[in-house]
Amino acid sequence: MIVSGSSSQSLAATLAAELDEPLAAVSIEQFPDGELLASVPGLADAERVPDRVVIVASTVSSDAHVELLQLQDAAQEAGVDEIVTVVPYMGYARQDASFEAGQPISARAVARALSTGADRVVTANPHEAAVCDFFDPPATNVDVAPALAEPLPDDLTDPIFLSPDAGAVDIAETVRDAYGAGTTDYFEKTRTSGTEVEIAPSDVRVADRDVVVVDDIVATGGTMSEAIGVLDARGAARVYVSCVHPLLAGAAYTRLARAGVEAIYGTDTIEGPASAVSAAPWLADALE
Ligand code: R5P
Numbered sequence: 121m122i123v124s125g126s127s128s129q130s131l132a133a134t135l136a137a138e139l140d141e142p143l144a145a146v147s148i149e150q151f152p153d154g155e156l157l158a159s160v161p162g163l164a165d166a167e168r169v170p171d172r173v174v175i176v177a178s179t180v181s182s183d184a185h186v187e188l189l190q191l192q193d194a195a196q197e198a199g200v201d202e203i204v205t206v207v208p209y210m211g212y213a214r215q216d217a218s219f220e221a222g223q224p225i226s227a228r229a230v231a232r233a234l235s236t237g238a239d240r241v242v243t244a245n246p247h248e249a250a251v252c253d254f255f256d257p258p259a260t261n262v263d264v265a266p267a268l269a270e271p272l273p274d275d276l277t278d279p280i281f282l283s284p285d286a287g288a289v290d291i292a293e294t295v296r297d298a299y300g301a302g303t304t305d306y307f308e309k310t311r312t313s314g315t316e317v318e319i320a321p322s323d324v325r326v327a328d329r330d331v332v333v334v335d336d337i338v339a340t341g342g343t344m345s346e347a348i349g350v351l352d353a354r355g356a357a358r359v360y361v362s363c364v365h366p367l368l369a370g371a372a373y374t375r376l377a378r379a380g381v382e383a384i385y386g387t388d389t390i391e392g393p394a395s396a397v398s399a400a401p402w403l404a405d406a407l408e
Contacts, residue, residue, distance in 0.1 A: 124177070203239050210251065214337075216247065246261060278328070282326075333351070361376060
């Protein structure tokens with residue numbers, strides 16, 4: 121049985137179809153004081169408690185974390201044997217170290233909390249694969265980046281797949297391999313604030329070439345808008361943005377549109393205006 125958090129309803133439905141498993145009815149209520157009550161009424165029938173429940177919930181907000189904890193607890197309460205927690209986008213994963221004295225390791229904190237209600241965890245392209253080690257039960261990191269080749273036009277001219285920093289070049293290579301043509305390279309990025317970055321271009325030739333800028337996540341759009349500006353100044357032809365997690369916080373979509381992006385293609389690990397392709401087939405492989 122597949123159980124969906126409110127942030128992952130489309131992905132959960134696609135996953136249920138991929139796995140040929142029923143999609144549970146879920147109820148999400150809010151009390152007047154703002155507290156949530158996420159429940160799975162279909163699990164109430166003790167005769168029909170499934171052996172395995174797969175809870176699918178991207179933790180895009182603090183409320184989404186609470187919902188997921190409640191859904192896990194509801195499955196435990198119903199006596200489900202195996203609770204698999206799929207966190208397609210793991211919130212707080214980027215704070216995977218204590219970068220300054222006194223800071224928490226937020227990824228570890230949320231992983232510890234989610235571990236209490238999971239027999240197994242599956243996540244997709246966390247910022248660093250090592251965050252999987254923060255979970256107590258076995259945790260699998262699924263690479264869904266090949267999906268990002270699908271929405272790209274077939275007729276890219278002399279394409280280059282660029283990552284804004286060295287850390288994401290693996291994802292750029294994966295998308296290039298799945299696309300079946302093109303070269304890869306990366307820029308050097310220095311973050312100057314929470315929303316601004318500086319990009320130092322590499323020597324790669326981009327003039328008159330179609331460029332796909334590939335990253336694991338677009339959050340404020342600061343990284344991508346800076347990269348698009350550099351590419352534009354160097355005479356790139358069309359510039360596409362591909363990312364696994366199209367978080368697109370605040371006005372990020374508008375920021376990229378104004379920077380001149382041709383299109384933004386993301387997966388449905390985060391459901392929104394740039395969720396062009398589903399991560400479900402890759403997640404389903406990990407769950408079969
Ligand atoms: C960080 O290294 C990540 O890979 C992304 O580049 C970053 O999180 C994007 O953030 P923003 O869209 O706010 O620049």
